[in-house]
Every structure is written in structure tokens, then in C-alpha cells.
Amino acid sequence: MDAATRAWLIAQLGTATDLNDLDTRYTRLGNSRAVALEVLRERLAALLAQPSSISVSGVVSINNSEVIKALERQIAALEAGEPPAPDDPALPGPDPATSLGMIRLVERPRR
Numbered sequence: 001m002d003a004a005t006r007a008w009l010i011a012q013l014g015t016a017t018d019l020n021d022l023d024t025r026y027t028r029l030g031n032s033r034a035v036a037l038e039v040l041r042e043r044l045a046a047l048l049a050q051p052s053s054i055s056v057s058g059v060v061s062i063n064n065s066e067v068i069k070a071l072e073r074q075i076a077a078l079e080a081g082e083p084p085a086p087d088d089p090a091l092p093g094p095d096p097a098t099s100l101g102m103i104r105l106v107e108r109p110r111r
Contacts, residue, residue, distance in 0.1 A: 001026045004086040012036045012078070032085045037078055044071045 001009075009032050017039065025035045027071055053063040078084055083086070 001032075002086070005032045008032055008083075008086055009036060012074075012083075013039050031036050031087050032083075033078060033088065036085075037075060040071055040078070044068065044075065047071065 005026070006019070006022070009026075010017060013022075013036060022035060022039075025038060026032065029035055047064055047068050050064070052068065053061070054067050055061040068105065077083075
């Protein structure tokens with residue numbers, strides 16, 4: 001894994017993520033988007049296994065429902081290809097250096 005890929009993964013997963021774990025996953029999965037999705041799905045599964053809210057009257061109230069929604073949105077965005085990862089395959093399309101364009105010349109009416 002190169003430095004750009006590692007930086008992208010840290011930006012997606014946070015600085016507290018274990019870099020050795022990321023290297024191991026990257027070797028196994030082959031691209032950074034798959035690594036990010038696997039880590040985020042594990043985090044989501046861990047949150048779903050716990051109660052989503054805990055409340056002790058007058059002392060503390062914890063609600064993880066917004067964190068769950070945020071993880072689901074981040075997973076959906078990564079599955080849709082946003083943001084682009086440094087090791088994503090290039091999109092097929094014309095090469096701007098060798099492609100041709102067309103311009104239509106239209107005569108202006110005389111005065």
C-alpha cells in the first residue's frame with residue numbers, strides 16, 4: 001500500500017485506525033475501497049449488536065442511532081464510488097489529448 005492510499009484510508013476511517021490491520025486487509029482484499037467498506041461494516045455490526053440507546057434517569061442518556069445512520073450513509077457513499085480512491089480503476093472514456101471536438105459555425109444575420 002502506498003502513502004496516498006494509506007492517507008485516503010485514514011481520512012475515511014479516522015486516525016485511531018490500526019495501520020497494521022489496514023495493511024493486512026489491503027493485502028487480502030486488493031483495494032482501498034474494499035478495505036474501508038469492510039472496516040465500516042464491522043463498526044456498524046458492532047453498534048447494531050449493542051442497544052441503540054441507554055438512559056439512566058437524571059444521570060446519563062446515550063443514543064447511538066445518529067451514529068448508526070452516519071455509518072450507513074458513509075457506507076452507501078463508498079459503495080457509490082464517492083469519494084474517489086487513489087487506487088480506483090480509471091474511468092473509461094475518450095482521452096482528452098487525442099479526442100476531436102466539433103464546433104458549428106453559424107452566420108450572423110446582416111444588419
